[in-house]
Amino acid sequence: MNPTPERRKNLALREAVDQAYRLIEPFFDPANAWNGQQLEHLAYRLIRENLPQLPPADVQAIVTAATRIYRSRHPAGQ
Structure with a gap:
């Protein structure tokens, strides 16, 4: 069986996704909403603070x- 070739071109970004996801996952949880509003916008700030080198x-x-x-x-939390 042949291994599946890597399709991703920017492996450093993929690693950043893995790292950032652990930090920002709570912002996507509807249970953590504030006054009915999701906190997704705070994810941007947290990523910029923790990974300042990213454009x-x-x-x-x-x-x-x-x-x-x-x-x-x-899928049930959407």
């Missing part, structure tokens, strides 16, 4: 990917 486009990509990851892992 804004990568921060956006990380939050978008983290949102998808959370929704795939918690």
Whole structure:
């Protein structure tokens, strides 16, 4: 059986997604909403504080990917 080739081009960004997801996962949980509003916007700040070397486009990509990851892992919470 042949191993599946890696499709990702930016492996450093993938590693940043893994690291950032652990930090920002609670912001996607509806139980952590504030006055009925999700806290997803705070994820951007936390990523910028913890990974200041990332350009804004990568921060956006990380939050978008983290949102998808959370929704795939918690389909009932959408």
